[in-house]
Amino acid sequence: MDIGRWIDRHAGFSPDKVAVRTLREEISYAGLADRIDRAARALAGELGLVRGDRIAYLGLNSAEQLVLTFAAARAGLSIVPLNWRLAAPEHAFILKDCEAKVLFIEQAFRDHLTDPIPGLRTVGSDFSSDGMPSLSDLMSAAGDAPLKTEGGHKDPLLLCYTSGTTGRPKGAVLTQDAIQYNALNAQHMHDMTAADHVLTVLPMFHVGGLNIQTTPVLHCGGTVTLHARFDPAATLKAIETLRPTLTVQVPATMEAMIRHPDWQATDLSSLRVVATGSTDVPTALIEAFHARDLPVIQVYGSTETAPVAVYQRSDDARTRFGSIGRAGLHTEIRLVDSDDKDVPDGEPGEILVRGRHVATGYWNDAEQTATAFRDGWFRSGDIAHRDKDGWLWFRDRVKNVIISGGENIYPAEIERVLREVPGIVEVAVVGRPDARWGAAPVAVVACDDPGMTPACVAAAFEGRLARYKHPKDVFIVEALPRNAMGKVKLDTVRELVGELGPAAS
Template sequence: MTNLATLIDRNAAFAPAKTALRFEGAAISYAEFSAMIARAAHTLRVDHGVLPGDRVAVLATNHPAYLALLYACARLGAILLPLNWRLAAPELRYILEHAEARLCFVEPAFAATLTEAAPDVPALLLDIPKGSADAEGPGTLEDPLLLVYTSGTTGRPKGALLRQEALFHNAVMSHHLHGMTSEDQILSALPFFHVGGLNIQTTPALQAGATVTIHPRFAPDTALEAIARDRPTLFLTVPAVIRALLAAPGWADADLSSLRAISTGSEPVHQALIDAVTARRVPLLQVYGATESCPIAVYTRLGGDLSRGTSTGLPGLLCEAKVADDTGRELPHGTPGEVLLRGRNLFSGYWRDEVATAACTIDGWYHTGDIATRDADGYFTVHDRKKNMIISGGENIYPAELERVLLEHPDVAEAAVLGAPDPKWQEVPVAFLVLRAGCIADAEGVRAHVAARLARFKVPRDVIFTDALPRTALGKVRHFELRPLVGTQA
């Protein structure tokens, strides 16, 4: 195999008429998708002078052309730069300038934003024109393929560079965790500008010769209708998507019988969400990883042990993982520590940031910044981000644990917990809460709710009510935007 585009060509050779992609009522066969990739490669190389290593940006919702450009870049040894279409023009400007994008394919709805962000970057409509094709190219599995900027929950995003081989190894692990074959039907609704939406099911499915139904973006009613109509066997979510599905009027009566499993990741999953999905007789698989791991690293497996509640599973088939102390020494089971990862699915570094790369990659291990425990059988449970951990009077408080209890309050819709400096205890927890529509709650009532369930030192010192929490596209809270408010409203 020369590069990842070769896999599409081989699947097209074996089953040319097999549907590779479905999009807005149209079906694209593997033969047609292979030809689309070849035309895209020709367009990039001949019409726009794209060379190996050049960055090709995309600012668009999910679309077949998005995937064609990915594999065309693989053929040419170029690098795809997926852009988050939810970002403001100044945020996009930073990424495009930092990555030095050669050109950008854009969906018409975002053309004005792109012009404002980077008027000097050549803009092309997201389209693969008819015409000549490049069936071969210099790209190899050793070449970088994806430059994905992290979601920026702590400030300026960093560009994680992923090689083609990282996607290949990641796909092997997806096949393992899902039991995925060419017979599967994938419903893909999470954004392709994140490695989760692109690489947990979508690119692995195309590597396996399966069929992917693409939704431009997630909408709960649309997703439930598609599950009933298109009969997908696998569907990828994040906890925010699960909550939206549970709140949809059609959830209770939705026909989910085609689904072999629903997968989820991006943040710890509360037991209530697991119970709500499994009550519909659909297994819920958990995937743990990061942008830097492509993202699959640790997972529960379809047909495996799903009885361990919120555990995110075992290290993947092709990825090593351990729970370690600050020196990198592996800790005994039950002891909290940082998750370290090693494998060919890992990124090759941050784009033009050797300092940040060296800070998180030590002796071949990527330090994730996530705190987890490992049980006696090796199963991981991820608790929180290391930098989110609150140390109060020498005791460790994991905000995710406190947030879980806060969300059990009947009037609380959303919760985020941060640490505030304290002269006596070093830090104390502060809770930011969004109430359910029409509900009224007070700080003392919330504190009493927590005190009945957790140790006294974990009860939030202050409770701040707000209309909304700042979140990333995948629903993660942007804690750095809340931090300046700690103490200002107490």
């Protein structure tokens, strides 16, 4: 059975209940089921797509994206949600790499296809023009003939390209089964029921925006309010007026909400819990939400894990402050050393993940698949330790660890101290070759205090961290280099540090 049947079943039980709300419309479960069915017929009939073909979507969060996702499941297709922040050549690379047959595109992004891609047909998701039909046009023309083939739980559904900070993006392949089991994990994480109302403001081209709460709440018959994109004022207003019970935020959006002048005056009491998904969430942000009596729970995962793998629940928000949680209900976790041996409690190890929500591999990339997916386990590249009670605490990325004089130094630990320094707004710590120690940590920071000096920054570490962990140099820059996803480009930071001279020895 394809996951589009979730919507059909809820349409039978609660046909008039609102499934999806946008600024333009409210769609009941019966209405959503009808749109999914007609879209699936349009994909197979009007567009001639067959089981296993790929379609792509380029646009902001919309009801059309959800319809296409469930319709792709019904027809046995894969959908590739494109990051609208990427440049046209980056979109072209992904479309060619996945060999997409059809691109559904919002009018605002039609200029992103500057050069035609052989074999790719373009359909307007929210508009039509000369020579370009709209999704609505195709759905209206779709007949009533039954689909020749229908998708099932083993079929690939989401082909999500990881952004990365170096190299070409890789397409993680998530089956319908992965989306199903991710939903079960997410429901356990949130104590989610049909009574829940999710406010989705994070982009659904990420598994975080799509799968931490959005698809899970549709699985259990709740309501989703979609914002096309995040805006702190609109988010706060929606919380006060629409009264959602759940939302997902990331550190950047949490900070924007806290800094907004309406933060203190907004009634946030409808929210049962706020989930945040990031490897290392600044504690000051969580404390600011807790001060408004909003429990913040952390979820850990990645594109390759759909993403819900490790998480806290509401009762853990304050008692396990700072932990990324425990292994999910349908997830197995190992922490291993460089020889793939399980590490004891308290010792850092790489996080390995196994479960039916994990990707089957990377699209058309056997080499990267063999590296990251071994013996049934996904190698996350992240380091954590487990305490005696089974709770996981994030340390850093494997590739970021600095080995200095035989000691492991975790940049994330240094960055946590830097974030607490008044006037520092962005931080990055990288390793640099050092003649005496082999490597040494170097801090690069951006500040909004013109009086900030490297000496002021260095003083923050006194009595906080062991001397060998202190940055050997501090560089103050206007801004840190970031990629289209907003992630700091650490390779560029390392290049910058290399250009600025050798570390002190």
